[in-house]
Amino acid sequence: xxxxxxxxxxxxxxxxxxxxxxxxxxxxxxxxxxxxxxxxxxxxxxxxxxxxxxxxxxxxxxxxxxxxxxxxxxxxxxxxxxxxxxxxxxxxxxxxxxxxxxxxxxxxxxxxxxxxxxxxxxxxxxxxxxxxxxxxxxxxxxxxxxxxxxxxxxxxxxxxxxxxxxxxxxxxxxxxxxxxxxxxxxxxxxxxxxxxxxxxxxxxxxxxxxxxxxxxxxxxxxxxxxxxxxxxxxxxxxxxxxxxxxxxxxxxxxxxxxxxxxxxxxxxxxxxxxxxxxxxxxxxxxxxxxxxxxxxxxxxxxxxxxxxxxxxxxxxxxxxxxxxxxxxxxxxxxxxxxxxxxxxxxxxxxxxxxxxxxxxxxxxxxxxxxxxxxxxxxxxxxxxxxxxxxxxxxxxxxxxxxxxxx
Numbered sequence: 001x002x003x004x005x006x007x008x009x010x011x012x013x014x015x016x017x018x019x020x021x022x023x024x025x026x027x028x029x030x031x032x033x034x035x036x037x038x039x040x041x042x043x044x045x046x047x048x049x050x051x052x053x054x055x056x057x058x059x060x061x062x063x064x065x066x067x068x069x070x071x072x073x074x075x076x077x078x079x080x081x082x083x084x085x086x087x088x089x090x091x092x093x094x095x096x097x098x099x100x101x102x103x104x105x106x107x108x109x110x111x112x113x114x115x116x117x118x119x120x121x122x123x124x125x126x127x128x129x130x131x132x133x134x135x136x137x138x139x140x141x142x143x144x145x146x147x148x149x150x151x152x153x154x155x156x157x158x159x160x161x162x163x164x165x166x167x168x169x170x171x172x173x174x175x176x177x178x179x180x181x182x183x184x185x186x187x188x189x190x191x192x193x194x195x196x197x198x199x200x201x202x203x204x205x206x207x208x209x210x211x212x213x214x215x216x217x218x219x220x221x222x223x224x225x226x227x228x229x230x231x232x233x234x235x236x237x238x239x240x241x242x243x244x245x246x247x248x249x250x251x252x253x254x255x256x257x258x259x260x261x262x263x264x265x266x267x268x269x270x271x272x273x274x275x276x277x278x279x280x281x282x283x284x285x286x287x288x289x290x291x292x293x294x295x296x297x298x299x300x301x302x303x304x305x306x307x308x309x310x311x312x313x314x315x316x317x318x319x320x321x322x323x324x325x326x327x328x329x330x331x332x333x334x335x336x337x338x339x340x341x342x343x344x345x346x347x348x349x350x351x352x353x354x355x356x357x358x359x360x361x362x363x364x365x366x367x368x369x370x371x372x373x374x375x376x377x378x379x380x381x382x383x384x385x386x387x388x389x390x391x392x393x394x395x396x397x398x399x400x401x402x403x404x405x406x
């Protein structure tokens with residue numbers, strides 16, 4: 001039977017589940033997709049566990065129905081403003097007699113690099129190796145088999161709030177799933193939308209979600225900077241709701257159908273219908289009036305990202321430019337506005353190199369969920385070498401999640 005891998009993207013505005021089958025030839029085929037509104041999160045942080053469980057259960061139910069399979073575990077994405085990234089460096093001596101670097105030395109040097117001081121309420125969720133140095137030779141990507149007496153590693157460490165991780169684990173377990181791993185959302189999205197050439201040349205992934213905007217910078221093939229900004233598409237929806245005096249649900253529909261990030265791209269004669277509040281009659285407005293509300297907020301988000309890239313000192317190192325993903329990237333004119341502000345090439349990232357229902361996920365909205373599948377595919381062999389456990393139930397799932405991270 002083909003191995004089943006599940007990606008679960010629990011966002012501020014939507015919860016998305018994607019089920020993929022790993023066939024015998026090693027190809028990932030997407031077999032099921034489920035999406036439901038998120039009601040229990042604010043800026044990526046769970047504020048109502050019961051509502052979050054309902055959203056997860058609904059998305060999983062739809063995905064399972066489409067795939068014709070029941071699943072018990074998932075790779076889960078996480079993104080909130082409490083997530084932080086920093087770079088670190090580790091150094092070890094090559095201890096074996098013939099001075100040949102093995103996987104044991106790689107493990108030791110990465111452990112040395114992650115020996116940093118972090119607050120008690122935070123936990124490390126990722127240690128991403130950037131490059132190695134063998135004696136005086138820099139820029140080594142894979143030192144296994146090389147000879148040397150000193151091994152150094154540069155890594156990028158991502159930490160998250162312990163409370164946020166525990167609550168996420170409880171919500172996933174409450175929906176009847178085991179959490180195989182928690183993945184920082186832009187790391188997953190990068191798996192789906194970035195090419196190896198872009199990572200080598202230098203690229204910034206900007207994931208515009210509902211409550212947060214995530215930034216992940218790759219230079220020389222490795223992650224070198226990450227940040228989370230507490231602004232996203234839900235702020236655009238709020239502006240539309242207030243500016244047009246329409247309910248928030250109607251504002252979300254208007255944003256998806258008619259919003260544009262640049263007034264100059266809108267036909268000045270085009271009109272749209274805006275539902276009224278409290279039984280009032282709907283009204284018609286020019287679409288450029290909507291664009292006049294959306295453009296300032298989208299420009300603000302892009303300017304905050306630009307400021308973050310300048311602060312990181314890496315803006316002049318991303319020759320491949322900017323790749324946009326997430327629901328915010330679907331707003332018309334988003335890439336054009338970004339090019340104006342960043343003065344760099346910009347494209348919208350679409351999940352690639354997948355089979356099965358690839359047309360269903362051909363949208364930046366699914367970048368994170370599809371990326372989680374690819375992340376799971378990359379870790380499958382290591383996972384499958386361990387003895388499989390029977391269903392742990394809600395209590396057991398939470399216990400295993402806590403054991404993995406604490």
